[in-house]
Structure formats: C-alpha cells, structure tokens
Amino acid sequence: xxxxxxxxxxxxxxxxxxxxxxxxxxxxxxxxxxxxxxxxxxxxxxxxxxxxxxxxxxxxxxxxxxxxxxxxxxxxxxxxxxxxxxxxxxxxxxxxxxxxxxxxxxxxxxxxxxxxxxxxxxxxxxxxxxxxxxxxxxxxxxxxxxxxxxxxxxxxxxxxxxxxxxxxxxxxxxxxxxxxxxxxxxxxxxxxxxxxxxxxxxxx
Numbered sequence: 001x002x003x004x005x006x007x008x009x010x011x012x013x014x015x016x017x018x019x020x021x022x023x024x025x026x027x028x029x030x031x032x033x034x035x036x037x038x039x040x041x042x043x044x045x046x047x048x049x050x051x052x053x054x055x056x057x058x059x060x061x062x063x064x065x066x067x068x069x070x071x072x073x074x075x076x077x078x079x080x081x082x083x084x085x086x087x088x089x090x091x092x093x094x095x096x097x098x099x100x101x102x103x104x105x106x107x108x109x110x111x112x113x114x115x116x117x118x119x120x121x122x123x124x125x126x127x128x129x130x131x132x133x134x135x136x137x138x139x140x141x142x143x144x145x146x147x148x149x150x151x152x153x154x155x156x157x158x159x160x161x162x163x164x165x166x167x168x169x170x171x172x173x174x175x176x177x178x179x180x181x182x183x184x185x186x187x188x189x190x191x192x193x194x195x196x197x198x199x200x201x202x203x204x
Contacts, residue, residue, distance in 0.1 A: 030055040031150045032073065036065045036096060037080035037112075042135065046078055049139040050146060062096050069103040076149035078142070079129075081113035081120065088115040090124070097127050106156040108149035112137065167202045170195070174204065 033054040035043050043058040050056060057072065059065045061083060068074075077100055081093030093111050100109055111124045114135040121132040130152055131145040169188065177183035185195040198204075 031075040031146065033057070033146060033150075034059065034065065034068055034072075034074045034077045036060075036062070036077060038083045039080070042080070046142065049137075049142055053143060054146060062092065062099060065096060066099055066103065069100065069107075074104075074107060075153050076146050077107060077109045078146060079109050079111050081111055081124070082115070090115075090117075090120040094124060094127060097124060097129055101128050106153055108152045108156075110142075110145045110149050112142075163202075166198065167204070170198055170202065170204060 031054040033050060033056045035046050035056050035058045037043050037046070037058075038060050040058075040060070043060070047054075047056040047058065054076075057068055057074075059068050065077075065079075079093055079096050079100070081090040082088060083092040083096075090113060093113065097109055097111065100107055108130045109128065110131045110133060111129045112133040112135055113120070124132055130149045133142060133145060170184070173184040173187045177187065181192055181195060185192045188195065190198075
C-alpha cells in the first residue's frame with residue numbers, strides 16, 4: 001500500500017488517505033475484508049483489486065464463511081449471490097446475508113452476482129445489504145463499495161445500543177423532573193403508561 005503523506009495527491013494517494021482517515025484507521029492500516037465466493041478466480045480478482053485498501057480472507061462456501069465470522073472480526077463482507085454452478089436465483093446470497101446478520105448485526109455486506117435482476121437487488125438491500133454489484137465489476141466501483149460498507153460498519157459499532165440510549169434518556173428526564181411521571185413522560189413524548197412500562201423494563 002502506498003504510504004500516506006499529508007498533501008499528497010500523486011496517483012490518487014491523497015484521496016485514498018482521506019478515505020482511510022475517515023474510517024478512523026492509521027495510514028498503514030488496512031480494512032479487514034471477507035470475500036465469500038465459490039469461484040477461486042473471482043476471489044483472487046477481488047483480493048487483487050482491493051489489495052491497496054484491504055487485507056482479505058477468502059472462503060469458498062457459506063459454512064466456511066460462518067467459521068471465519070466466528071474466528072475473526074471484519075470490517076466488511078463481499079458476498080456472492082450464487083454458490084452452485086448454474087444457479088441464478090440468489091438464494092445462497094440471501095441465506096448468507098441472513099447468516100452474517102445473525103453472527104454480527106453491525107457488519108456491512110456488499111453482494112455481487114453475474115446474473116443481475118432488479119428484484120434480487122431490492123430483496124438483498126431490504127435484508128440489510130449495503131450495495132449490489134454486477135460481475136464483471138470495475139475495480140474502482142468495488143473499492144468504493146467496500147470502503148462505504150466498512151465506514152457503515154464502523155459507524156454502527158461506535159453507536160451505543162438503543163436500549164442504553166433509551167434508559168439514559170428516561171433516567172435524565174426523571175431526574176430533571178424530580179421523579180414526576182407525568183412531567184417526565186411529557187418531556188419524553190410518551191404516555192404515562194408507556195413510561196411505566198419502560199421503567200419496569202429497565203428496573204428504574
């Protein structure tokens with residue numbers, strides 16, 4: 001990977017450094033990427049296309065993907081939609097996407113296929129994919145998609161759990177209004193019964 005120097009614009013290095021810094025990485029850090037595709041040539045092509053920004057681990061099956069997710073932390077996943085010769089339905093990719101979300105709900109996934117269909121792209125995005133690429137891809141397009149996916153992963157991992165946010169807001173409202181349920185509920189924009197239920201949920 002080219003060394004990042006402030007003010008450097010040679011060969012797009014300045015733009016690459018800006019991207020790396022925006023992801024909260026040190027200049028020589030690389031993204032941790034998981035590439036899941038049954039085609040070894042595709043995996044190698046993706047790894048080579050992304051070598052400047054990502055350290056990639058390759059797997060050829062969904063079961064191997066599960067094992068990798070259990071053993072390592074990744075910033076993004078590049079996931080094929082079909083893992084059987086001649087298969088075009090995208091069921092494998094959607095299954096893989098569900099597996100990833102169960103293993104790590106914050107991990108962003110870029111899906112890819114040689115057989116694109118609008119309905120498949122829509123379904124994959126509905127299920128939590130962040131992008132959908134057609135093979136063969138342009139190297140700049142796959143790099144941009146992976147960088148955005150990694151950025152989204154980092155953003156989600158930096159946010160506190162919603163339950164923690166809600167509990168803190170309730171505690172603050174109750175303290176500000178000296179425990180008065182009606183006033184605290186009004187400040188939070190919820191009904192008194194709803195506030196009682198949330199108090200019970202969080203043991204307040």
